[in-house]
Amino acid sequence: MKNKIMRKIIITYGLISGAIVAGLMFATMPFWKSGVLNFKNGEAVGYTTMVIALSLIFFGIKSCRDNFFQGTITFGQGVKVGLLITLIAAVMYALAWEVCYNTVATDFIDKMSEHYISEAKTKAASPAEVEAAVAEMEDFKQWYSNPFLRFGMTLTEILPVGVIITLISAMLLRNKQVLPALQNSR
Numbered sequence: 001m002k003n004k005i006m007r008k009i010i011i012t013y014g015l016i017s018g019a020i021v022a023g024l025m026f027a028t029m030p031f032w033k034s035g036v037l038n039f040k041n042g043e044a045v046g047y048t049t050m051v052i053a054l055s056l057i058f059f060g061i062k063s064c065r066d067n068f069f070q071g072t073i074t075f076g077q078g079v080k081v082g083l084l085i086t087l088i089a090a091v092m093y094a095l096a097w098e099v100c101y102n103t104v105a106t107d108f109i110d111k112m113s114e115h116y117i118s119e120a121k122t123k124a125a126s127p128a129e130v131e132a133a134v135a136e137m138e139d140f141k142q143w144y145s146n147p148f149l150r151f152g153m154t155l156t157e158i159l160p161v162g163v164i165i166t167l168i169s170a171m172l173l174r175n176k177q178v179l180p181a182l183q184n185s186r
Helices: 002-034 042-054 056-067 075-102 108-123 127-144 147-173
Strands: none
Touching: 002 042, 002 056, 002 075, 042 056, 042 075, 042 147, 056 075, 056 147, 075 147, 108 127, 127 147
């Protein structure tokens, strides 16, 4: 019974976190299309949405601490819970990117390539450096066309954010004085 409670908490918080990060991805796509977001400011917006969504890791660990571990949780237990929530959210994020990439952001890789080649042209000291940048982007475009590699790369965008939030949350919540559980008064 108790394992079901913990599993339910992890799945619930993972799915909610994943839904938030996926929803925010879809919500920001029109800003990419209109040019409001670009490769200079888009990264900051993307990682901000990840932090917002993955903040649920803290509350998931707290919920496990309060409802499964009777008000105390070790650092290791907190890390386990947080990483499982992160994994669920990360998979949802990568799946959402696949949907976006294949529907509303079909020109993403071409725009990215244009951006980096343009940057190379302004920073390059020689035509050979520009040619190298163009060749590198062509190789990357070919690599990125593989959905399995793209999915894995997308996971590596969000997983480190989740790991950091997990470590901070587990460290804070191992102290039962941090947002202690409300006691039933009977």
